Every structure is written in structure tokens, then in C-alpha cells.
Amino acid sequence: MEFLRILVFIAFVLARSEAQQRQSNISLGSSLTPDENSTWLSNSGLYAFGFYKEGNGFSVGIFLAGIREKTVVWTANRDSPPVTSNATLVFTSEGSLVLQSREGNKYIGDSALSSSSASMMDSGNFVLYNSNGRIIWQSFDHPTDTLLPTQRLLAEKQLISSASESDHASGIFMLAMQSDGNLVQYPVKSTPLTSSNAYYASDTYGNGGNVSLVFDSDAHLYLMNSSGVNIRNITNKGYYRKDTIFLMRIDWDGLFRLYSFSLNVNTNWTAEWASSNDRCDPQGLCGLNGFCTLIDQEADCKCLPGFDFVDKGNWTAGCERNFIADSCGNNNKSLRYTMEELPNTSWEEDTYSVLEILDKESCIQACLDDCNCEAAFY
Structure with missing residues (x-):
């Protein structure tokens, strides 16, 4: 009884x-x-x-x-x-x-x-x-772009970044919990969704079709399989503190971060952890004909010489020509092109043609001699 x-x-x-x-x-x-x-x-x-x-x-x-x-x-x-x-x-x-x-x-x-x-x-x-x-x-x-403690990102589900900090429409970056057990980040428009288009991966592929990203009550992020086993820590620990709230979000800049906010202190959100320390990692951040540089560890997008931003307030819109390009095949002998070197740049890995060239000067000349070449990576 x-x-x-x-x-x-x-x-x-x-x-x-x-x-x-x-x-x-x-x-x-x-x-x-x-x-x-x-x-x-x-x-x-x-x-x-x-x-x-x-x-x-x-x-x-x-x-x-x-x-x-x-x-x-x-x-x-x-x-x-x-x-x-x-x-x-x-x-x-x-x-x-x-x-x-x-x-x-x-x-x-x-x-x-x-x-x-x-x-x-x-x-x-x-x-x-x-x-x-x-x-x-x-x-x-x-979920849209955010997970909260006790929430999970299930297999074959995605988080999509917002368009900007103030615009919560869909942006251009994705965090995908794949059916192969791998947690991967891609540009939304990348096709196909293969490792060559990824800029972050948990390297847990082959762990079955029911792996999920778990955001535990103590603000610990990890991957769990269908048997309830932790197969990979995304963060190395939990971050629980009294009178503190947490969220995990894929930000508009393409990185996903774990944030905390103290209810007792008049502060802003604090990033406890990020998927990368390099803010130029997300592919497509600077758009077409743009490239990324780091200034005091902050990402800064610039346009190639001869190009200006399509929308100065939106890096992802890319850059467009600020002059009319004449064809190098028009036999105009007075027309001359040069190449300008861009040091310390982060360029996305799109290799269209690979030449066996030993030095930089030969690379420059090969591009100038090719009417279809507009940029070269040496």
C-alpha cells in the first residue's frame, strides 16, 4: 500500500x-x-x-x-x-x-x-x-536559424542563417544534419552538397541515419546516435551557469556560435564558442568577384580591382564591373591589360584550369595571353 x-x-x-x-x-x-x-x-x-x-x-x-x-x-x-x-x-x-x-x-x-x-x-x-x-x-x-537548450536538430533537418542581423528572412548559409551522420555547413546555393562545397564538417559520416545534434540543458552541444550514445562532442563541455540563458545560432555571416546572456548583469550576448576562429571560412560571404580579408580578426570583404559592390550594405550580393571591358580579341593593339596582385586574401576553391607553371611571372603572362582569363591564383 x-x-x-x-x-x-x-x-x-x-x-x-x-x-x-x-x-x-x-x-x-x-x-x-x-x-x-x-x-x-x-x-x-x-x-x-x-x-x-x-x-x-x-x-x-x-x-x-x-x-x-x-x-x-x-x-x-x-x-x-x-x-x-x-x-x-x-x-x-x-x-x-x-x-x-x-x-x-x-x-x-x-x-x-x-x-x-x-x-x-x-x-x-x-x-x-x-x-x-x-x-x-x-x-x-x-527550427529556423536557432536552437535552444533541450532542442535537437534531427537527421535530414537544417538550420538556415538569416539574411542579416536585422532581416530574419532566409540567408545564404546552411547547417545540415545529414542522413549519413555528418553535421556539415554549406552555402545554401551550393550544388551538389558534397565535401568540396562544405566549409565545416564534424567528420562523423557513416554513423547511421538517425544521428541528431543535441543542445543539452547544460548548454552542451554534441552528436547523438539512435542508441542514445554521444558519438562526438561539438563543444568540449557544458556551459551552465545560474541565471544565464543560452542559445545556439547559425549567424548571418555563416558561422554557428553558442551564446550566453546573464540575467543578472546588464550586458549583451557573449559568444562562448564558434565553429571556426576564421571569419573568412564561410564560402560565399563576399559574393561573386569579392574576396575576404581579416582585419583585427574581423571579416572584411573587398572587390577585385575594376569592380565595385553591387550593394555596399550586403557583401553577399558580390561585385560588378565599374568599367566596360573590351574584348582582347578585337585586334586593337593599343588596348593593354595588366594584372594587379592581391596579397593576404581568402579565395574560394573554384579551380577551372590548372597549368604546369613554375613561377609567378609565367602565371601572369599565361592569363594575359588568354582572352577567357580574368583572374589567376598562384
Whole structure:
């Protein structure tokens, strides 16, 4: 009988714990607008689901509302343009989340879901439940560019960087948990997704199809196989500290980093760990006809001589000619080209032709003699 009482007590505690997690239930028929009642908060008030300012309009997502530096960790329909202030987010009587705006209606999650309630959890996870209290959709299963503690990046899932620090639309870099067990970073537009196009890899290929990237509750990042075995530490340790929150994000510059934020100190986010110490590693950071240099360990993109940035505020847009190039095959003997050397540059590994040339002067002359050559790497 005593054993039965213990079991009943444990069951009661678990049920109470779950009720506390879901105390801030969102019921059918609830709605949000950008101007009034704009978010649904978690119990602690740390996380919020709802509207946040994006450019000249508003987007819907999850962000840290309980700190000075509001930080977006998940974005719904991230490649749709921001909506105006007259938009409404409705948790319909049919159990769907619908963003209603002048541009039309957009579902958040699956339009076929028939939810009975929803919760913004203190973990940062937004959850939809059916009538039996079972989770039928959660934001943790559909990450954008960020992982939070207790969240996993499952096999065949990706994180895609944001376009910039202020624009949460999809950017140009990917962190992919591949079906071969390898965690790899690629430029989004690289085809095919092979090792030659990767700029980071965990070298864990061949470990099966159900390897996942785990962000543990103590802020430890590691790879776990289907048997629950840690097969590779991404970070060498956990970083847990009292009154500190953590997130892992693939940043707009292509590196993925582990960040901490102290709730007791009026500071900014601190990078505890990064996938590389070389900020020029991500392929495509400087775009077409651009190259990367390091200045005080910060990446700085420059254009090739004769080229200017397409968009000075967006390195990834690359560079375009600032003059009209005459053909070297037009027999104009007064037309002369020269080559300018660019020291200390980081250039992406796209080799189109390899010549057996012994010295730099011969390399220069070979390019000048070839009408199809515009640049050479010696």
C-alpha cells in the first residue's frame, strides 16, 4: 500500500509539473494584433510568441521578451514580407493558427491541424495540443536559424542563417544534419552538397541515419546516435551557469556560435564558442568577384580591382564591373591589360584550369595571353 501511495504521489507531482508548464494555455478563438495584445507570453515572461517589429512592418515568431535585448529565436513564414499593423493572428475555432492580412491568409504550422489549445513554454518551445493533451505540433521540430537548450536538430533537418542581423528572412548559409551522420555547413546555393562545397564538417559520416545534434540543458552541444550514445562532442563541455540563458545560432555571416546572456548583469550576448576562429571560412560571404580579408580578426570583404559592390550594405550580393571591358580579341593593339596582385586574401576553391607553371611571372603572362582569363591564383 505504501508503494502504491508513492506511485500515486509521483504521478500527482508529474501531472502538477505538466500543468505548471501549460498554465498559460492559449484557447481557441484567441487572437493577437501588432498594436494591442501583440504576444502570448510564457509563464516566466521570458519568451513570447507573437508579433515583433521587422523593417517597416511586423513578423510573427518567438523571441526573448524578458530581457533588455529582445532576441528573435524562431520566425514563422520567414520568407514572406512583413505585414502591416492591421494584421491579425487568430487561433481559429477549428484549431489552426492563421495570420490574416491585406496580402492574404497564411497558416502557421500545418493547415490541417485540429488543435484544442496551445502554450508558449518557458523552454522557448511553442506547442499545439489535441483534445487529449498530446503535442501535435511544436516549433522545436521546425527550427529556423536557432536552437535552444533541450532542442535537437534531427537527421535530414537544417538550420538556415538569416539574411542579416536585422532581416530574419532566409540567408545564404546552411547547417545540415545529414542522413549519413555528418553535421556539415554549406552555402545554401551550393550544388551538389558534397565535401568540396562544405566549409565545416564534424567528420562523423557513416554513423547511421538517425544521428541528431543535441543542445543539452547544460548548454552542451554534441552528436547523438539512435542508441542514445554521444558519438562526438561539438563543444568540449557544458556551459551552465545560474541565471544565464543560452542559445545556439547559425549567424548571418555563416558561422554557428553558442551564446550566453546573464540575467543578472546588464550586458549583451557573449559568444562562448564558434565553429571556426576564421571569419573568412564561410564560402560565399563576399559574393561573386569579392574576396575576404581579416582585419583585427574581423571579416572584411573587398572587390577585385575594376569592380565595385553591387550593394555596399550586403557583401553577399558580390561585385560588378565599374568599367566596360573590351574584348582582347578585337585586334586593337593599343588596348593593354595588366594584372594587379592581391596579397593576404581568402579565395574560394573554384579551380577551372590548372597549368604546369613554375613561377609567378609565367602565371601572369599565361592569363594575359588568354582572352577567357580574368583572374589567376598562384
